[in-house]
Amino acid sequence: MPETGPLPDERPALRRCVAGDLNEFATTYWGSHALLSRHADFHPYDALQPNVADGFHSPDPRPDNPHDHHPGPVVSDDDRPGLGGSYNHHPGDGSHGDRSALGDLHEAGSGPGGLGGPFGDLFSLGAADELLSRRGLRTPFLRIAKDGAVVGDGQFTGSGGVGAEIADQVRDDKVAALFAGGHTVVLQALHRTWPALVDFATQLSMDAGHPVQINAYITPPQSQGFSAHYDVHDVFVLQVAGEKHWTVHEPVHVDPLRNQPWTDHSQAVAAAARDKAPVIDDVLRPGDALYVPRGFLHSAKALGGVSAHLTVGLHTMTRYLLVQELAALAANQAALRAALPLGFDPGDPAQVSAVLPEVADLFVKQIQSASPEDLAARLRRRTWSSNRPAPLPPLAHAASIASLAVGTTVRLRAGLRCRVVAGDPVVLQLPDRTITLPASTADAVTQLCSGGDHKVGDLPGLDEQDQLVLVRRLLTEAVLVTPSS
Numbered sequence: 001m002p003e004t005g006p007l008p009d010e011r012p013a014l015r016r017c018v019a020g021d022l023n024e025f026a027t028t029y030w031g032s033h034a035l036l037s038r039h040a041d042f043h044p045y046d047a048l049q050p051n052v053a054d055g056f057h058s059p060d061p062r063p064d065n066p067h068d069h070h071p072g073p074v075v076s077d078d079d080r081p082g083l084g085g086s087y088n089h090h091p092g093d094g095s096h097g098d099r100s101a102l103g104d105l106h107e108a109g110s111g112p113g114g115l116g117g118p119f120g121d122l123f124s125l126g127a128a129d130e131l132l133s134r135r136g137l138r139t140p141f142l143r144i145a146k147d148g149a150v151v152g153d154g155q156f157t158g159s160g161g162v163g164a165e166i167a168d169q170v171r172d173d174k175v176a177a178l179f180a181g182g183h184t185v186v187l188q189a190l191h192r193t194w195p196a197l198v199d200f201a202t203q204l205s206m207d208a209g210h211p212v213q214i215n216a217y218i219t220p221p222q223s224q225g226f227s228a229h230y231d232v233h234d235v236f237v238l239q240v241a242g243e244k245h246w247t248v249h250e251p252v253h254v255d256p257l258r259n260q261p262w263t264d265h266s267q268a269v270a271a272a273a274r275d276k277a278p279v280i281d282d283v284l285r286p287g288d289a290l291y292v293p294r295g296f297l298h299s300a301k302a303l304g305g306v307s308a309h310l311t312v313g314l315h316t317m318t319r320y321l322l323v324q325e326l327a328a329l330a331a332n333q334a335a336l337r338a339a340l341p342l343g344f345d346p347g348d349p350a351q352v353s354a355v356l357p358e359v360a361d362l363f364v365k366q367i368q369s370a371s372p373e374d375l376a377a378r379l380r381r382r383t384w385s386s387n388r389p390a391p392l393p394p395l396a397h398a399a400s401i402a403s404l405a406v407g408t409t410v411r412l413r414a415g416l417r418c419r420v421v422a423g424d425p426v427v428l429q430l431p432d433r434t435i436t437l438p439a440s441t442a443d444a445v446t447q448l449c450s451g452g453d454h455k456v457g458d459l460p461g462l463d464e465q466d467q468l469v470l471v472r473r474l475l476t477e478a479v480l481v482t483p484s485s
Contacts, residue, residue, distance in 0.1 A: 013204035015043070016119075017236040017289050017312065031234065031255070031293050031316065034248045034280050039118050039287025118287030119240045122196050123310055128218055131187060131194065133172040136160060141193060142170050143186040144178050148227040151183065182223050187216040190310070191387075197310075202390050202415035204312065210234075211315040211386030219244065219302040228273035228299040229262040234314040237290040237300075242307035244300045248280040249273055251295035257320055262297075273297055284309065317383060325378040330366045380417075384431035390414035392478055393485060400482040401475045406457040406464050410471055410480045412449055418479065420446050428479070435477060441470050448480060 011022055018025045019037035029035045131137055144151040153168060156178060160169040179185055187193075191201035191214040201212040213233075219242075230251065237246070252268040253260065262269050283303065284290060292298050294316055300309075330336050336359065345351050390413055400408075412418070421427040424439035428449070437445060444459040444467065459467045474480040 011207035013200055014207040016122075016200075017204075017238065018291065019043075019289070025291075029291060029293075034293065034296055035291040036280055036282060036284075037289040037291075039285070042118075042287070042289075119238050119310065122200055122238070123190070123194065123216060123240055123308075125218070125241050125306070125308055127194060128185070128187060128216060128308065132170055132175050132185070135193070136164065137170040137187075137193070138166065139168045139170075141188050142175075143188060144175070144183050145186065145226060146181075146183040146223070151178065179218070179220060182220050184220070184223060184226075185218040187218075190214040190216055195391075198391060201312075201387065204314075205387040206415055208314055210317055211383070213313045213315065215311045215313070216240070216308060217300075217311060218306065218308045219300075221302055221305050221307075223302050226299065228269055228297050230256065230269065230295050230297050231292070231313065232256045232258045232261060232294055234294050234316050235292045236310075236312040236314075237284065237292065238310040238312060239284040239286055239288045239290075240308040240310060241286060242305045243283050243285050243303040244307040244309060245283050245303060246280060246290060246298060246300045247273070247278045248290075248292060249276055249278050249297040251297065254295055255318070256295050257318065258315075269297055273299065315386065321379070321382075322375065325375055325382065326367050326370055327363075328378060329370050329374055330363055333362060333366045335362050336366065380419075380429060380431070384417040387415065389416035390481075392481060396485040397475070397478070397481065400485040401472060404456065404468060404472055404475065406468065408456045408471070408482060409453050410448070410456065410475065410482055411453050412451055413479060413481050416479065418449050420449050422446070430477075430479070435473075435479075437470070437473075440466070444470055445474075448474065453483075 014022055017037075018035070019041035025035070132142070139153045139157060142156070144156055156171055156174040157168045158171045158174070160166050175185065190197045191212060192198065197214050201214055205212045228247070228249070230253070249272050252272050253262075253265050256262075279296075280290070284300075340346075340355060341351075344355075392413065417431050419429040420442075421429065422439075422442045425436040426439060426442045426445055428435040428437065428445060440461060443461040447459060448454055448471070456467050456471050457464050459470070462470065471480060475482075
């Protein structure tokens with residue numbers, strides 16, 4: 001069973017993915033059991049609106065409620081109440097204009113949650129059309145598949161025309177023809193291309209502590225894009241439009257690593273999907289969410305209309321990550337860098353057995369002497385850059401630096417990983433670099449990096465002029481932002 005650390009009180013993005021008590025989810029389901037959350041079981045305050053300027057936030061933050069529904073496996077949908085939903089128009093939602101790359105997609109996906117629905121603030125069918133027809137999308141941000149087979153890029157890409165002679169831009173007309181022919185459209189890396197999902201992924205990474213990616217799958221009626229398989233990362237499925245029947249089975253290879261894809265066990269996967277009873281065999285409707293841990297087999301099929309869902313992937317950090325970095329620290333041990341004997345054959349077990357005991361003993365001693373500080377330094381470099389912090393508008397940010405004055409409000413850039421190490425100098429550790437600052441700034445830097453809003457002039461330990469110098473430096477380093485930027 002995976003371990004879990006203490007969760008923060010406010011986890012607005014994670015609340016969109018799991019109904020009920022999040023601490024119970026963390027201790028009972030995370031990494032070990034699939035979980036289906038029905039739209040009706042989500043608290044109404046969990047329908048959040050992302051804000052590109054301020055980051056993903058809740059209009060009414062609330063702590064865990066002991067009377068919330070506890071998460072639990074759903075085995076029947078007979079008593080599920082009807083769903084409501086309306087389409088919220090946002091700039092850039094694709095509702096303007098009359099050209100649809102996916103044909104008559106909007107009408108097919110209408111009804112409860114069809115265009116907007118419970119997850120309509122995050123993504124919609126109109127958003128998919130805008131990305132496919134108006135945003136100059138290129139590969140590999142799009143995949144197209146049918147019956148488990150991925151279509152070659154050349155079947156849906158082409159030149160962007162004059163001034164944009166790029167050969168791999170998405171052709172909306174070709175996508176429309178393939179979709180009409182029963183192909184599934186997969187929009188990849190939406191955590192980098194669609195603003196609401198950029199904010200959502202940033203917040204979810206903060207909530208869960210693991211890197212996040214987001215794809216969207218749009219499937220024609222009665223179609224299946226991919227056969228039973230498993231992923232090497234945990235997944236939240238958020239049903240955006242239409243209905244899709246999901247089947248989930250227990251793993252055939254528990255907790256796979258990123259270099260252990262399902263194709264390594266394709267026969268066992270096919271046999272388990274065919275012969276074993278599923279742990280979830282149910283229909284997702286708009287507003288429903290499904291948690292599928294890495295390794296769990298799953299497949300899905302659209303039912304009577306067009307189906308669209310978001311696949312929110314958490315790239316799970318594992319104990320093996322620590323093993324890898326401990327092994328990397330062994331490079332600091334001179335005895336472990338020594339050459340093997342001249343003429344050594346690494347394929348001969350007898351020759352390997354002659355050197356293995358000494359190498360293993362040295363390695364164990366190196367691991368036992370490793371300090372948490374040394375290991376954490378390597379882990380920071382490897383993991384902190386996995387997700388970018390919240391977008392920073394360059395022109396507006398430059399203007400905020402130029403207009404900085406006593407009384408200006410600043411805050412830590414959302415999603416930015418950082419750590420303050422007090423001393424002389426003060427060290428501010430960031431994903432890609434460290435910043436050194438005078439020892440006198442320790443209290444002010446600690447406060448600025450603790451979260452929340454802070455005014456220049458109110459920071460501890462510095463006069464107003466020194467506060468301006470410090471904040472200007474951290475704005476220039478893109479550690480801090482102002483509400484206007």
